[in-house]
Amino acid sequence: MLKGTLRVFALLVLVGVLTSACRGNEENAPSSSGNGTDKFVTLRMIMPGDESARMREFVDNELNARLRQDLNMELDLTYIPWANYQQKLELALSTGERYDLFWYGTPFVSGYMSKGYIQPLDELLAIYGSDLISNIPADNFKLDQINGKQWAIPSQAFTSAGKFTSVLVRQDLLESVGMTEIKTIADLEAFYEKMHAREPGYYGYLETDRGQDILWREISDRNYSMLDEQQLFAVDEDTGELINYVESDLYKKSVQLRESWVAKGIIDMDLVGNPAAKIDQENAGKLLFRVGAVSRAMENLQTAQKADPNARLREYYLSPDKPKYIIAPSNEAYMIPASAENPERAMKFMNWILKSKENYMFIIYGVEGKDYELDDGKIRLLTNDQLMYEWMWRNKNYFTAPTIVDDKVVDDMLNNDDNAKISKLFGFHFNEEPVKNELAKVLTVYKEKFEPINFGLVGYDEGYADAIQALKKAGFDKVFEEARSQFETFREQMNDAHE
Structure with missing residues (x-):
């Protein structure tokens, strides 16, 4: 089908x-x-x-x-x-x-x-x-x-459904602390706490430049997909509405969770904002979990086994009974x-x-x-x-599957799109040209004001009011209205094509 x-x-x-x-x-x-x-x-x-x-x-x-x-x-x-x-x-x-x-x-x-x-x-x-x-x-x-x-x-x-909405974990380390799978945020936190208690040199982090989508599967009873890499807008898959993510309750819940992860040490403050250091730590085999990508358990295994020949990786979806969406094959x-x-x-x-x-x-x-x-x-x-x-x-x-990859991981990949749904975003491109000047200013403000909040370094209650005011002054509302207008036109064209 x-x-x-x-x-x-x-x-x-x-x-x-x-x-x-x-x-x-x-x-x-x-x-x-x-x-x-x-x-x-x-x-x-x-x-x-x-x-x-x-x-x-x-x-x-x-x-x-x-x-x-x-x-x-x-x-x-x-x-x-x-x-x-x-x-x-x-x-x-x-x-x-x-x-x-x-x-x-x-x-x-x-x-x-x-x-x-x-x-x-x-x-x-x-x-x-x-x-x-x-x-x-x-x-x-x-x-x-x-x-x-x-x-x-x-x-x-x-296969591509749910790409970047799964979490990749060190399966061998997960099993070493008496756990078998990840289904919830609490499971991720327990994994980190058990490993950290045994050996503080390991760390767990969810990339702060993406990965909100992973958390959305549990912290909301609705289904959302991120529009693009800029992380400003998302689509409600249930209604087909483009939402202003940075002003939503969903954003607040996401960043407050990450703020709690900084306090717990799951997000390492010394690594935040330093991609090279994070990659070095992952290459050294010290990473417990990160954003998945349907087949990252296979893709990253060779690197993981350079650091630890016994390393095994596997990807999981939080709230696994919720649907996965194909945004881009x-x-x-x-x-x-x-x-x-x-x-x-x-x-x-x-x-x-x-x-x-x-x-x-x-x-x-x-x-x-x-x-x-x-x-x-x-x-x-x-x-x-x-x-x-x-x-x-x-x-x-x-x-052709590598011999070093567990058959379960290969099955995960090959069957990933079973019962998947087509995202409302499938085939949509946001034409930035009409608001390119405003968008450039918005992204500059976003990087300066919002990324520290996203990372959990600045508390939501402490920094959000100033950040959103600066974003709106830069022209955010105009950018959002343009994106929403284009998306609504796109949806109308899709509906006409199906009639």
């Missing part, structure tokens, strides 16, 4: 449109092999990650040897550490540096389009992207369509900058990844026999160094 709902929901049947265009244009397209008419190019790409020796060695040697053969190109890959990724990426985009391809989350596509950082991809996708179209559902492409144009490639095609977006020198080759490179399972396995896992081996249909990793992040390109047509 879910698949049928998605098909009905899609306004544009992208596969049919683009496949037709692809057939019509491929005859005139240059060859994608090294023996064709393409000149040799160096494709400059930006990716997040803390580069290991094997990551660099693989790109410079085995990967580039294959790319020279197949696409007459080589990859100049710049890794930016996660803690600095957004800042340095946006600096490169805003100054027009000559990069050809980069990754970021779907919520950033609309803003980067509005700022002129990226270019539309319709023609490139139609000519060079036949394998992308074949292996990524049309509904996923719809996520990155704005004003009738395609602005990014939604590279992941896997893929949160992963590959974009081509407006200033790119080699946009055609960038699209060919992305298409090459999904052209065959061989290519997919190669760029994600490396060289069989050196970086991995197959064991009864599963991947056995022979190195702890990740190459291309598997989750960025996870595809149901090619997915």
